[in-house]
Every structure is written in C-alpha cells, then in structure tokens.
Amino acid sequence: MSDIMENPPQERLFEAPPLAEQERMVEAILFASAEPVTVAELNARMPHGCEAEHALEELRYRYEGRGVRVVKVGEAWAIRTAPDLGHLMQKETVETRKLSRAAIETLAIVAYHQPVTRAEIEEIRGVSVSRGTVDQLLELEWIRFGRRRMTPGRPVTYVVTQTFLDHFGLESARDLPGLKELRAAGLLDNRPPPGREVEADAQPEMFDED
Amino acid sequence: MSDIMENPPQERLFEAPPLAEQERMVEAILFASAEPVTVAELNARMPHGCEAEHALEELRYRYEGRGVRVVKVGEAWAIRTAPDLGHLMQKETVETRKLSRAAIETLAIVAYHQPVTRAEIEEIRGVSVSRGTVDQLLELEWIRFGRRRMTPGRPVTYVVTQTFLDHFGLESARDLPGLKELRAAGLLDNRPPPGREVEADAQPEMFDED
C-alpha cells in the first residue's frame, strides 16, 4: 500500500483500469461488505491509479431507482436496500432494542448539539442522565467520546458516529432533519441561565469534528 | 405478508406489480437475505401475483458482466462477487519489520561461512538457533539448503540464495567485506556486552571443510 502511495504519478508502470472496470470493482467491494467502506479503503484495495470517488458517482447513478441503492455515510459508502421495499424483508432477525425515551432524547441532543457534555445534556433535559442511558448509546456505537472540552474539569464530550449516520440513513450530521431551522431559532445555542457567568469557550463549535 | 398469502388466487384484489418492480424486489431480497433464497421463498415474500422466476431471470441478465452476479446455489439464488474480482476481497497490509537480532546474526554466519550446518551456527553464536529463526530465513528465501555434510549424521548445510544477493546488492557472497575491512570500517570496535561469559570450549575448530 505504502509503495503505491510513494510512487509519484509519472512513474506509473501500469495504466489504471478503465472507469467501467473501476465501477465493477467498487460494486463488488461495496456489495461484499455489510459495513460502509471508506473511499480511502476502496482506493487501497483497487489497483494502482484507480479513482474510487469517480467510480462511486457512476455507480450511485446506475443504481438510482433500483432495489438497492448506493448511499453515502460520512466519508464512507454502502449499498442498502431501497426504503420502499423494507416491508419485503424478514424482520425477525433484526429486533432493534427498544430504546427508552431518555435514550432517544439523549441521542437527539448529542446529534444536534455535538460535541456536547453530560452536564449540557442534563441542562437541556432538566434531569440527570443515567449512566445506563449513555452506556446503551455507546454500546450501540451510535455515540462516542469526542474531544474534551477546554473548560474547568475538562469534561468529555459526546459526538455521534458513522454507525449512527448509517443507521438513520444520513450522509452527515449536517443532514439531520430540521437542523437549520433549530439553529436559526437559536435553539441549539448553549445559553446559560441568567446571572451565571458565561465561560469563555463553553460555546462549542458545532460539528467541528466532522 | 401473511394476509397476502392467505388470499386465494381467485380473490385477487390488486394487479401484480409490473415486472420492473418485481425485479427490484428480487434484487432487494437477494441482497439482504442472510442465505440464498429459493424461488418459492421469493414468491412467498413478494406481493401476490408476482412471478419471481421471471423477475429473477431479468435480474440475472441485468447483472451480467457487472461486479456482482446473480448465481444459483443449489436450489436457491444469491448475489455473489464476480469471480474475476475475487482478488479485491483481500485486504493486503504490508508491515515492514526489522529482522530480529538472532535472524540477522544467523544470516550473517551463513553468508560468511557457507555452507554451514546448524551446529556450526550455534557454535559461532554461542547460543542455540531456534527453528523459527532458520525457518524465517528460509521463508524469506534468503537462505536455502546446501549439500549435506559428509560427517556423521550427514547434517544439512545452509547457503545464501540469489534473492539474498539481490536484496543486499551483492554479486556473490565472496564480495562480503572480510574481517579486516570490517575493522577498517570501524565495525569491529564494539565490545561484547559486559557480563557475557565466553566459555573456553565454545572455541571450535571451524570451517574445516572450507
């Protein structure tokens, strides 16, 4: 792999396969994987000189309107069944764990306010967040630890994951439903209660990790 | 689904979906199923009036020459990677590692004293040579078996290979710098680590055959 990267383009010994062939390769790799595959990994697995990004666009176009779709998940790509055909699938194997209301709300708060600290989640919900709730979301790999906040106590923050995006069919956290409206309405602001000092950098940059 | 199945054919309320739609359904079902699916199962899962067999033929035709194919597995059907792309299902990671001290010393002894038996290598190094070390060098194709020594037990000897010479940029093993040159190059100045006893009788009569 490293060899490939070290070779400057002008020293290419072989021509890259034609785009149609690259598309077939991307198709095969995406079909074979249940998990989204990153562009970097596609390029690494395909022959030297291939441009997965380009082939992906072609492939995505080709599958439009078909029974399966090529979808983008963060920096990765996956093939998923078309949502309108979900009723044909056998669901007995799926059995999504029932999430508590607390867990669902906590998840939404992490998604819309990320990176967010536990204290901020509690402030928004008005109740303390139980360890189990956060653990459940971590276990589902829907949230993960982000960078620590540079405020006293250096609290950990939570952000949503690629698995979360994949699960809810989102290309990125920016595509969350109603995100723009919520932001415009100031509802994603970290507004401290009046009378309390505003910490200089308590105002998080949204989605700066994406 | 069960409702649909319970309806006897003569009571059809709806037209069967168009063939293109049926093809989409077959595509999605084959993609998502954990096991190959029989035509009977397809028909059972698709809306009433569908003809999976026909849709399957269409789908199979559509995937001809693509990165994945619709293949028959026993009596059932599945989507599989095109055989010519099987090599993409491997993820190669190349790790570069330094050869261990034992291996490099053993290699050096073979290079300078070839053909040499394992017992002789052990005598020179003063420690036993593990099977793994020799195997590793054989696997790297840097050493190979030479002729057997015509002494009791007829021990095998080791010699260096062309691959070895290529790797180290040598014309022949005779090009290796001798002790004098090593000394001149300042390579002989290192003293053995203190505390390492040299046994008096580790001094063998070496290389009597060379």
Add this chain to the structure above:
Amino acid sequence: MPDTGNVEHLNTAVAERVAAEALIVELDGFEGPLDLLLTLGRTQKVDLRQISVLALARQYLAFVERAKELRIELAADYLVMAAWLAFLKSRLLLPPDPKDEGPSGEELAAHLAFQLERLQAMREAAAQLMARDQLGRDVFARGIPEDVERVRQVRYTATLLDLMQAYARIRTKDEFRPFVMDRDKVMTMEQALDRMRHLIGFAGEWTDLSSYMPEGWEVDPERRRSAAAAHFAASLELVKAGHVELRQGETFAPIQIRKRTANV
C-alpha cells in the same frame, strides 16, 4: 402576560386545581419538573414562545399544593422547582428593586421559556429522527457479507550494514578469546576442588599437598603458582567441610594433608 381580574382568577384557579389533580395521577410518567412544566405549558395551547411563565408558575404551584393535600410525597427536585417558581412569581409581580443586582424576573422567565422551548424542540427532533428509515427496520444491509480476507504481509528488512554489523558483533566476541587463551595458565579453586575430591579418598596418610598438583602444571612457574594457590584454597575448603586434616611443621614447610578418618 395579561393579568386577570379577580373572578377570572378564581375560575382559572379552580381549573388549575383540577388539572393539577389529573397530572398527579400520572406523576410517575414525568421526567422531572422541567418535563412537568412542559406538559403544563402545552395546556396553555399557545406557541411556547408566547407562553405565560407567570401562569405556568401558578399552575405548577397549584400542582404542588394539590400533591400536598393528597399527601403525595414529591421528590426533592419538584419542591426545589416550586420554591424557585414562587420566587420567580414574586419577582414578576413586584416592581423591580433597584438595589437588587441579580437578574430580573423577565430575564429568568425568558430563560425558563427558552429551556422549555428547547426541550420541546429536542423531543420533536428525536421523534423525527426515530421516524426516519432505520437500518435493519426499513433499510437493509448485505445479508451475506463476504469476508474480506486480511492478508497481512510482513516484509522484513535488513541492510548490508545490519548484516556486517551482526557479523562484526559475533567476530568481536571471538576476538575476546585471547583472554580465554590466557586463562589456560589459570587453575580455579573449583577445578582443584574437583580433582581433590576424587583423590582424597586415597590419602589415608599425611601427604604433601604439592603431590596433588596435576601433571604438566609444575614446570611453568605461572601455572604452578596458580595450581598451588588453587589446591591450597581447595584443601581449606575440604577442611572446612570436615573431609581432611591439614598440617604444616613450620613456616614455609611443606603443607601436608590426609583424609579425616575419625569423622562422623
């Protein structure tokens, strides 16, 4: 927040008490005071942005009072909220005290309204999120993923320099051997002891220690010295162990040795 006339106030008070009682029934369903406040706020049937915080505070306090009458134990945070709302209510109703530096009643009310609106917004967002097509429910991944075989190729490297240094290392070890060669003129006490242990069984009579010296060590003075010293030290060891007796007639006289028979 239009305040009400007395009659109207009485009517709302009754309505609030009825509402409070209804809420108490489902108290377990609330996730804390903010959740309860949000539910109360919704009964105002207005956009949360135009909510009357004063009315909300009244509703909440009525709820807490009703709970008290019904002898229902409320969790501490409900009571804390009640105290805070009572404070807020007084702030909103009384003319502002110019000496007070804290936030005004309006500011506090605005923040509470913001909190309620934000919580409501997050609930709606959560509902929208859960209503999306979900993987494994509406959308499906590949059922038979083909395992990607991980081929880990380890490439070992060594340079010619490594090779030469390794060889030099080994050969330097050999070059140390001259020191070993020197030691062929040295006999250790262990070596002497080893010899004497075997020979001592035959020494019933007093024998000169020098006669125990090994052959070939008596000519070369260096070797003789070393062997003599080693044997003397060894014989002392044997005495200590109770195997032999040792004697010397006078200074520089020959040292004599014999097996100790009377032992045990």
